[in-house]
Amino acid sequence: MIQSPEGIPAAIEYIANYMMIAAQTAPKGRGMDNLLIKLVTEEEKTALIVKMKEIGEKANVAFFLRDAENLTFSQQIILIGTKTGSRGLDCGLCSYAYCKDKPQLSPCIFNTIDVGIALGSAVSSAMQFKTDNRIMYSAGKAAMELKILGENAVCIFAIPLSVSEKNIFFDRG
Numbered sequence: 001m002i003q004s005p006e007g008i009p010a011a012i013e014y015i016a017n018y019m020m021i022a023a024q025t026a027p028k029g030r031g032m033d034n035l036l037i038k039l040v041t042e043e044e045k046t047a048l049i050v051k052m053k054e055i056g057e058k059a060n061v062a063f064f065l066r067d068a069e070n071l072t073f074s075q076q077i078i079l080i081g082t083k084t085g086s087r088g089l090d091c092g093l094c095s096y097a098y099c100k101d102k103p104q105l106s107p108c109i110f111n112t113i114d115v116g117i118a119l120g121s122a123v124s125s126a127m128q129f130k131t132d133n134r135i136m137y138s139a140g141k142a143a144m145e146l147k148i149l150g151e152n153a154v155c156i157f158a159i160p161l162s163v164s165e166k167n168i169f170f171d172r173g
Contacts, residue, residue: 008075008163009075011163012075012076012131012161012163013039013076015076015125015126015129015131015161016039016076016078016161017039018125018129019078019122019123019125019126019159019161020037020039020078020122021125022118022121022122022124022125023035023037023078023080023118023119023121023122024037024118025121026114026117026118026120026121027114027117028114028117029087029110029111029113029114030087030089030110032087032110034082034083034085034108034111034114035080035081035082035114035115035118036079036080036081036082036083036149036150036153036156037078037079037080037118038078038079038148038149039076039077039078040076040077040078040079040143040148040158044077044143044146044148045071045074045077047146047148048068048071048077048139048142048143048146048148048158049068049071049072051142051145051146052064052065052067052068052071052138052139052142053065053068055138055141055142055145056068056138061138063138064138064142067136067138067139068138070134070136070160070162070168070169071139071158071160073162073164073168074160074161074162074168075161075162075163076160076161077139077158077159077160077161078122078158078159078161079139079140079143079148079149079156079157079158079159080115080118080119080122080156080157080158080159081115081140081143081144081149081153081154081155081156081157082107082111082112082114082115082153082154082155083107083111083150083152083153083154084104084105084106084107084152084153084154085104085107085108085111085152086099086100086102086108087099087108087110087111089110091109091110093109093110094106094107094108094109105152105154106154107154107155111155112155115155115157119135119157119159122159123135123159126159126161131161131162131163132161132162132163132164132167132168132169132170133159133160133161133162133169134159134160134169135157135158135159136157136158136159136160137157138158139157139158139160140155140156140157140158141156143156143158144156
């Protein structure tokens, strides 16, 4: 039993900041940093929840509604995405032979890989603090539609955090 519940908001904000440091310092392809990392404000959280419900109802996708409910009870939410653009490798891994042929809004495969590595670093940090979390595509999609990380942000995922008696991201149905 936690004797000081008023200490939880400060602790979870500290953990969220620690997670963002872990994401930022994660290895990056060619040493180029195209990550976008942000701690969501209360106003942005409300907008995310509304947008997720809108997407879920419009597309008849139940997990968007379930995830929106999870965000309601989350104490902090981190967004991690990447900028559009290329690294100039002409590697062909994105299905375009040359970077110049790739549509501007399509992320470079290396940027996308960097997002995955950053997500792993962030959630492993949350684990060290025994903080409940979940990587959510649904909240990331809503954040992208709301342009919370900017006009050129793509491949966005959210990591909501919770400290409670039971993990709100488990047994979600």
